[in-house]
Amino acid sequence: MSIETRCPGCERTLQVGDEHAGKQARCPLCNEIYLVPANEAPPADSDSGLWRMRTPEGQTFGPVPRSELTQWISEGRVSSECLLSSDSQPNWVNADAIFPELAAPLRSSSPIRPAPAARYISPHRGPLILTLGIMGWAFTCPIFGICAWVMGSADLREMQAGRMDASGTGLTQAGQIIGMINALITIILVVIGVFLLLLGVGWR
Ligand SMILES: [Zn+2]
Known part of the structure; x- marks a missing residue:
């Protein structure tokens, strides 16, 4: 059995073997490297794609997968003033519009620890x-x-x-x-x- 994919580089439909499901493949026509979708149902839109975060100071982080973004949130590195964008949603939006738990009232209700001072990681050079x-x-x-x-x-x-x-x-x-x-x-x-x-x- 083979999987039908569309090369993002040249837009042509390609057949690739089952064993490449979920892995990277090279388009034989234009050499573009792209991800072959997994055999199962594609992941939900909000979970796929890479995310970027912009702090109120104007520093940009990412792109990172959604799992890492939620990790940042659990570490208190994302505040409601931060802006987020992703592949499926390229415009910057307030972080609390995507993660309602970042909105102020919920945040102060956490009894375990006070909101930690946001710890920003500086971008690499x-x-x-x-x-x-x-x-x-x-x-x-x-x-x-x-x-x-x-x-x-x-x-x-x-x-x-x-x-x-x-x-x-x-x-x-x-x-x-x-x-x-x-x-x-x-x-x-x-x-x-x-x-x-x-x-x-x-x-x-
Ligand atoms: Zn191609």
Whole structure:
């Protein structure tokens, strides 16, 4: 048996084998990677798709699946002033319109603990750090590499401590390592260059 899917890239109808249900597949016509729907009934609209959150300060988090969003709410990180949007509902709406439990009266009725101070996780700087690491190579300038190295190390510590969006770990690590190697190689080349220069001066 096979599943009939529609490629989101080229809009053509494709047949894929049963074994790909719920997994990613590559469209043979346009190379678009897309998710093959599971064999069972598709999940309810509100539960599918990715969500974004914007804080009153204007920081944006996500996209995350709905399960992670409810996790954030249970941790008190989402206030009723936060805005939410999702794939199925691209406009920003107040969080309490989607999660009525965020509205003030219900919240104060929780006897277990007082509403915790909202704990926001700062967004990661993975793309910036990776860019700095690459710029170190592009311009053979160790300053970029050292920046990527130092910023990457600091951010990875923040992520481990849970104070920074850990979804940027891969990019940050890549930028940190590329920057570190660039800085070290540049420094070694400079040392060798100075050494050869001194040697050349000595021969004369
Ligand atoms: Zn396609």
